[in-house]
Amino acid sequence: MNLIQVNPDACNRDGVCVAECPMKILVLKDRRSVPEPVRGAQNLCINCGHCVAVCPTGALSHRSMSPDQCPPVRKEWLLTPEQAEHFLRSRRSIRNYRKDPVDRQTLTRLIQTAAYAPSGHNLQPVRWHVVYETEQLRRLTGMVVDWMRYMLREQPEFARKMHMDMVVAGWELGMDVICHGAPHLIVAHASAKDLTAQSSCTIALAYLELAALPLGLGACWAGFFHAAAAFWPPLQKALGLPEGHTCMGAMMVGYSKYTYHRLPLRKTPKITWK
Ligand SMILES: Cc1cc2nc3c(=O)[nH]c(=O)nc-3n(C[C@H](O)[C@H](O)[C@H](O)COP(=O)(O)O)c2cc1C
Numbered sequence: 001m002n003l004i005q006v007n008p009d010a011c012n013r014d015g016v017c018v019a020e021c022p023m024k025i026l027v028l029k030d031r032r033s034v035p036e037p038v039r040g041a042q043n044l045c046i047n048c049g050h051c052v053a054v055c056p057t058g059a060l061s062h063r064s065m066s067p068d069q070c071p072p073v074r075k076e077w078l079l080t081p082e083q084a085e086h087f088l089r090s091r092r093s094i095r096n097y098r099k100d101p102v103d104r105q106t107l108t109r110l111i112q113t114a115a116y117a118p119s120g121h122n123l124q125p126v127r128w129h130v131v132y133e134t135e136q137l138r139r140l141t142g143m144v145v146d147w148m149r150y151m152l153r154e155q156p157e158f159a160r161k162m163h164m165d166m167v168v169a170g171w172e173l174g175m176d177v178i179c180h181g182a183p184h185l186i187v188a189h190a191s192a193k194d195l196t197a198q199s200s201c202t203i204a205l206a207y208l209e210l211a212a213l214p215l216g217l218g219a220c221w222a223g224f225f226h227a228a229a230a231f232w233p234p235l236q237k238a239l240g241l242p243e244g245h246t247c248m249g250a251m252m253v254g255y256s257k258y259t260y261h262r263l264p265l266r267k268t269p270k271i272t273w274k
Pocket of ligand 1: 091177178220222223224
């Protein structure tokens with residue numbers, strides 16, 4: 001199948017697809033021709049879909065996506081600067097969850113939105129592992145505590161600096177300050193060999209945390225869980241990620257018990273200009 005197909009009747013020869021292609025693999029030979037790929041384009045194309053998305057007339061079809069498959073941008077749904085600022089500022093890390101589970105369909109929708117996060121070279125290396133059963137999450141959280149106990153023995157100075165002594169003491173009193181009693185945990189993982197994977201996973205999780213909000217969900221980065229999953233073999237084994245894959249971040253997810261009513265303040269950004 002050709003890399004791109006252009007409907008000559010619909011193409012207005014404006015050259016926008018040529019200009020916007022990040023790999024510069026499309027050319028418009030003259031005002032009468034339609035865009036075509038350069039030699040070797042098949043191997044260079046990163047399947048980002050920009051050529052399809054930017055065409056104002058829907059004339060261009062890419063072998064991996066046609067205009068019909070790509071929904072139009074709903075201009076009336078785009079946020080105003082005030083709405084976007086309010087939305088981003090109103091996201092909070094949620095640390096008190098209701099016990100009721102989130103249905104799998106909603107979690108799938110959440111992950112599908114997070115999958116629109118940018119990734120290096122559009123490689124989309126992020127894979128998702130949902131610890132859905134709350135009991136299983138408690139068991140895995142217990143393993144994070146085991147790792148902390150180990151760290152307090154082997155590297156006490158570092159462990160105390162990370163407040164692991166307090167976290168373990170809390171756990172022994174029935175307090176979970178690792179996953180905060182969340183019903184579910186979503187792990188982003190990828191091949192450890194992929195150099196862009198850590199950034200891609202972090203950005204995808206940031207998308208996921210934001211996308212949780214309009215679905216009525218609360219989320220919070222699970223930093224302790226992530227650290228333990230990177231270093232503690234028993235947790236790695238129990239998590240059961242594919243061979244060669246590493247946990248590159250984890251997010252607690254559930255329904256928030258409480259509602260926030262104000263936007264807290266943050267440090268004023270320190271900016272340098274040249
Ligand atoms: C990489 C990263 C790891 C984090 N790990 C934890 C964590 O393990 N437990 C927790 O309660 N919050 C964790 N957080 C949430 C931060 O504490 C939180 O973002 C910060 O206090 C600001 O609050 P806000 O997110 O409500 O604006 C983490 C955040 C990030 C970005």
